[in-house]
Amino acid sequence: MNATPLRVAVVGAGPSGLYAVEALREALDGSPAEIDVLDGLPVPYGLLRHGVAPDHVKIKKLAEAFRPLWDGAGVRFIGNVHIGSTLPLDRLRASYHAVVLATGAQLGGTLGVPGEDLPGVHDSATFVGWYNGHPEARMAPGLLTRGPDAVVVGAGNVALDVARVLTRPVDDLEPTDAPRHVLDALRGSRITDVHLVMRRGPAAMRFTPMELRELGRLDDVAVRVRAVDLVLSEADRRTVEGDRRLAILYGVLQKWAAAPVEDARRRIHLRFRSTPLRFVGDAGVEALEIVRTPPGGTADPGAGTGERLPAGLVVTAIGHLSDDSLGLPIDARTRALRNSAGRVTDAGGSPVPGLYTVGWAKRGANGVVGTNRPCAEETVAHLVDDLRAGRLDTATVLRPVDGLLATVGSWVSTAGWRTIEEAELRRGRDEGRERAKIADRAEMLAIANG
Incomplete structure (x- = not known):
């Protein structure tokens, strides 16, 4: 290894970025290195903090596994720094031998149907x-x-999370880290019916069995499934029977469809083969118009007016994609940064020296938290290979990082975000729960700098 300390910037403090830090420290095996983990937020942990539903406490606690990283020498957190806007990527690269982009998939997917920009559609x-x-x-x-009905469009776990949070009794969420203003809004909600709209049939479900079954365990919430929606084409039947996960999911749906209709405080309606045509409303969304398709068939948007589902709120959970704010090519298939096994490539397909990617930014928005570990290990293996082969420019004198940070305004150090964490834990104890999350950036910065 080179005797000069390797200086690496990891952009993104979520699981993929932190798995990359772990893998890098292990691969370097004690060789001198300085690793800075930069994030646009004043606190780390990315989707573990801001993407996992508040009632999934065990998954959120996976962040605890990363705590030793901050206690070791050579790794520091640099928060409240936006790469691309506040700090251009080229300037960042001039202060590091290598940059690992763990920026995730920041943008929500769109349906591309009329009315999607109406207030109330998110x-x-x-x-x-x-x-x-x-x-x-x-x-x-x-x-x-705005009304008793909400619509969630999507066939994955995120759609289930949204439906569950909208219907779950607020008392169940009180012990979680959900911010107080969110708990207050959910307590005052008028929503009684959530329509989970899926464009394809049961053979295309992306749920995990655990997440789907969780809907059936909610207190005073009924899950409604129509038997007609569970009719499968012959091709879909073969797909379901040949996939253990789908077979389990289909069995759960069959039980719900056959169960007696019971009254409940709130209801979740699962609607398969329902293609959104348009959102309807004036000052805000009032309904989603859908067209139904038969088993094995396709939707015909030109067939005329479809069924209208009333909706004062619509949430589209149809995937995420990386944005192009860093000026790097986006792969049309994965909707992630163009790369070759973690090495970022230019428009011509050639690796960009010293630039790497991990996580959703590398492979697209798929997988669970643990998927990011082997993903990061693959990228870091290529980074270390490039270092050993002399493909990283370690001879050029780098610009000082401290001088770089002096130009970005108020940034948050490791000690600063720990001060924020202490404030959240203290507020949580005052409210009788483990943590009360702070959601205001200005307040977080004042705490970190105070």
Whole structure:
């Protein structure tokens, strides 16, 4: 290894970025290195903090596994620094031998149908960020009081999370880290019916069995499934029977469809083969118009007016994609940064020296938290290979990092975010729960710097 300390910037303090730090420290095996983990927020942990639903406490606690990283020498947190806007990527690269982009998939997918810009229609990245206390995810006052019906579009776990949070008794969420303003809004909600709209049939479900079954365990919440929606084409039947996960999910749906209709405080309606045509409303969304498709068939948007589902709130949970704010090519298939096994590539397909990527920014928005570990290990292996082969420019004198940070305004150190964490834990104890999350950026910065 080179005797000069390797200086690496990891952009993004979520699980993928922190797995990359772990893998890098292990691969360097004691060789001198300085690793800075930069994030646009004043606190680390990314989707573990702002993407995992507040009632999934065990998953959120996975952040504890990363705590030893901050206690070791050579790793520091640099928060409240926006790479691309506040700090251009080229300037960042001039202060490091290598940069690992763990920027995730920041943008929510869109349906591309009329009325999607109506007030009350939100992508899941915004809505999930709101109930998780993301400083930049703001909801209009009274959003949950516009009517008794809400629509969630999507066939994955995020769609289930949204439906569950909207229907779960607020008392169940009180012990969690959900911000107080979110708990107050959910307590005042008028929503009684959530329609979970999926464009394809049961053979295309992306749920995990644990997440789907969780809907059936909610107190005073009924899950409604129509038997007609469970009719499968022959091709879909073969798909379901040949996939253990799908077979389990299909069995759960069959039990719900056959169960007697019971009254409940709130209801979740699962609607398969329902393609959104348009959102309807004037000052805000009032309904989603859908067209139904038969088993094995396809939707015909030109077939005329479809069924209208009333909706005072709509959340579209149809995937995420990376943005192009860093000026790097986006892969049309994965909707992630163009790369070759973690090495970022240019428009011509050639690796960009010293630039790497991990996580959703590398492979697209798929997988669970643990998927990021082997993903990061693969990228770091290529980074270390490049270092050993002399493909990283370690001879050029780097610009000082401290001088770079002096130009970005108020940034948050490791000690600063720990001060924020202490304030959240203290507020939580005062409210009788483990943590009360702070969602205001200005307040977080004042605490970190105070």
